[in-house]
């Protein structure tokens with residue numbers, strides 16, 4: 001007897017939308033990091049840090065979508 005792994009069934013339309021959203025979240029992350037780098041280069045470290053925090057938040061969204069859609073539930 002093996003371990004029973006719960007399966008989540010989703011339509012291809014939903015899977016495609018989730019994958020697209022994962023890309024959107026990572027894209028937002030990169031844009032926030034770019035903005036943070038710009039402000040760092042302008043000697044504005046507090047603004048830079050603010051956007052770095054936003055970038056991490058977007059990364060967290062992407063990772064949550066990945067975790068949910070792969071069944072690899074992690075607390076974040």
Ligand SMILES: [Fe+2]
Nearest residue numbers: 025028058061
């Ligand atoms: Fe997001």
